[in-house]
Amino acid sequence: MSLDLARPELLEPRALIAGAWIAGQNRSDVTNPATGEVIAHAADLTAAEMRQAIDAAHDAGPAWAARTARERADILMRWHDLMLDNQEDLARILTAEMGKPIAEARGEIAYGASFIRWFAEEGRRVYGDIIPGHQPDKRIMVLKQPIGVVGSITPWNFPNAMIARKVAPALAAGCTFVGRPAESTPLSATAMARLGHEAGLPDGVLNIVTGSDSAGLGAELCRNPKVRKLTFTGSTEVGRILMRQCAQNITKLSLELGGNAPFIVFDDADLEAAVQGAIMAKYRNGGQTCVCANRIYVQDGLHDAFVERLGEAVAAMKVGPGLDETNQIGPLIDQPAMDKVQAHLDDAVGRGARLVAGGRRSDQGPLYFEPTVLADIQPGTRLLAEETFGPIAPVVRFHSETEVIAMANATEFGLAAYFYTRDLGRSWRVAEALEYGIVGLNTGLISTAEAPFGGVKASGLGREGSRYGIDDFLEIKYLCAAV
Numbered sequence: 016m017s018l019d020l021a022r023p024e025l026l027e028p029r030a031l032i033a034g035a036w037i038a039g040q041n042r043s044d045v046t047n048p049a050t051g052e053v054i055a056h057a058a059d060l061t062a063a064e065m066r067q068a069i070d071a072a073h074d075a076g077p078a079w080a081a082r083t084a085r086e087r088a089d090i091l092m093r094w095h096d097l098m099l100d101n102q103e104d105l106a107r108i109l110t111a112e113m114g115k116p117i118a119e120a121r122g123e124i125a126y127g128a129s130f131i132r133w134f135a136e137e138g139r140r141v142y143g144d145i146i147p148g149h150q151p152d153k154r155i156m157v158l159k160q161p162i163g164v165v166g167s168i169t170p171w172n173f174p175n176a177m178i179a180r181k182v183a184p185a186l187a188a189g190c191t192f193v194g195r196p197a198e199s200t201p202l203s204a205t206a207m208a209r210l211g212h213e214a215g216l217p218d219g220v221l222n223i224v225t226g227s228d229s230a231g232l233g234a235e236l237c238r239n240p241k242v243r244k245l246t247f248t249g250s251t252e253v254g255r256i257l258m259r260q261c262a263q264n265i266t267k268l269s270l271e272l273g274g275n276a277p278f279i280v281f282d283d284a285d286l287e288a289a290v291q292g293a294i295m296a297k298y299r300n301g302g303q304t305c306v307c308a309n310r311i312y313v314q315d316g317l318h319d320a321f322v323e324r325l326g327e328a329v330a331a332m333k334v335g336p337g338l339d340e341t342n343q344i345g346p347l348i349d350q351p352a353m354d355k356v357q358a359h360l361d362d363a364v365g366r367g368a369r370l371v372a373g374g375r376r377s378d379q380g381p382l383y384f385e386p387t388v389l390a391d392i393q394p395g396t397r398l399l400a401e402e403t404f405g406p407i408a409p410v411v412r413f414h415s416e417t418e419v420i421a422m423a424n425a426t427e428f429g430l431a432a433y434f435y436t437r438d439l440g441r442s443w444r445v446a447e448a449l450e451y452g453i454v455g456l457n458t459g460l461i462s463t464a465e466a467p468f469g470g471v472k473a474s475g476l477g478r479e480g481s482r483y484g485i486d487d488f489l490e491i492k493y494l495c496a497a498v
């Protein structure tokens with residue numbers, strides 16, 4: 016299929032190892048979820064080739080770490096500029112392989128580039144300490160040094176920004192990087208890598224290993240002693256596998272895992288603001304984000320009006336291929352995702368939920384599901400306990416603040432939570448009581464490079480973005496000098 020790219024060479028099916036583009040012995044088809052068409056035959060590399068990439072990163076490490084932070088920042092800023100100069104091409108490649116509406120894809124490219132800019136700046140402020148000595152002849156110094164080779168495993172739902180959120184702090188800190196993107200969305204990663212090399216990244220500093228053997232490629236990243244840090248975004252289930260595999264070498268880990276975000280609307284909330292916030296928090300990326308509102312709780316006084324307004328707004332959403340600018344909801348990524356959404360709907364309706372809007376597959380194609388609103392959700396419904404990762408909004412009525420906080424916290428997950436109120440005291444009480452790493456108050460959109468993104472409990476370890484995000488790519492060294 017033609018993507019009408021200004022720079023067709025950005026549609027890069029090969030992997031990148033030590034500055035060389037590698038086609039490999041085998042191929043893995045990349046298909047467009049909107050149409051089922053094959054858009055590229057991507058290099059399907061093996062664990063042996065993953066080892067070559069890790070060796071290349073290891074060999075390139077000392078020279079990259081020896082650059083000044085300013086030199087690394089200058090290259091990263093050129094990369095940032097190239098990402099924005101080629102935003103349309105990168106967005107079209109992203110929508111073609113992942114399905115999200117083109118406007119959201121353009122937004123993701125800008126979001127990804129913002130992490131490269133942010134950490135180009137942060138890398139120049141990796142300060143150490145000089146601490147007054149514990150004895151007259153002792154001086155205590157604290158150095159921060161790059162941890163070394165960083166392995167990265169990223170999901171299909173944000174195939175540009177999830178890599179950018181990891182590679183930017185790693186390279187800014189002086190580390191080198193081996194990224195393994197999801198099999199279904201390798202092209203955003205290779206396009207980014209082409210621009211990174213145009214920006215001046217030396218051979219071996221950035222490596223992208225594409226392939227279908229997710230377990231084998233991942234195991235190599237976890238078990239190879241040259242890899243000193245693994246950073247992962249994806250399901251909690253896979254996060255546990257990686258954590259076990261990394262135990263062998265005590266490899267440092269960052270895990271951005273699954274979520275089950277509550278979205279709470281109190282009686283004193285601004286109704287229209289809460290409806291618009293729920294739409295943003297629920298249906299962004301077709302509901303396929305780890306911080307999507309997974310369950311919506313509305314207090315008695317606003318419940319009926321909220322359900323009616325949300326139903327009206329959702330019924331007006333247009334479903335179709337992401338490259339068509341008029342569509343707000345694109346296809347789900349694959350058949351298993353569709354099966355999960357259908358199973359969650361069937362379970363809820365089977366337990367007595369009331370259908371307010373949507374509730375069926377769209378005639379746009381096999382992977383399209385209409386944005387859906389359900390009310391009268393019964394206790395025990397799967398939608399409340401499991402991350403749907405699709406465009407279904409279950410609305411639950413609640414009576415008291417105490418009751419809803421208990422329901423919101425009754426999950427193994429703790430990534431994002433949202434609540435709407437105009438009461439100052441309630442704002443503090445609820446924000447402090449919610450067991451989540453990220454809380455949105457009167458907003459449904461919380462993600463930005465300036466803020467620390469990450470979860471607690473089964474939603475992961477560590478934070479990405481913000482001034483905290485670079486710490487995970489550094490080692491602290493204490494120097495005790497006798498003078």
Ligand SMILES: NC(=O)C1=CN([C@@H]2O[C@H](COP(=O)(O)OP(=O)(O)OC[C@H]3O[C@@H](n4cnc5c(N)ncnc54)[C@H](OP(=O)(O)O)[C@@H]3O)[C@@H](O)[C@H]2O)C=CC1
Nearest residue numbers: 169170197198229230233249250253271272273305402404
């Ligand atoms: N926190 C977040 O941002 C995200 C959370 N999720 C959650 O995960 C669920 C499933 O989504 P899905 O994309 O399948 O997530 P997965 O966790 O299965 O996949 C995420 C990444 O891990 C890779 N992977 C899968 N199995 C292994 C393994 N054994 N060793 C190493 N790497 C592996 C995948 O490769 P490949 O795809 O090629 O198999 C992909 O690159 C979603 O429903 C959602 O709940 C998903 C995406 C993002």
Ligand SMILES: O=C(O)[C@H](O)CS(=O)(=O)O
Nearest residue numbers: 173248303304305306462
């Ligand atoms: O993995 C995800 O779902 C992203 O982290 C969501 S966000 O960063 O775009 O909010």
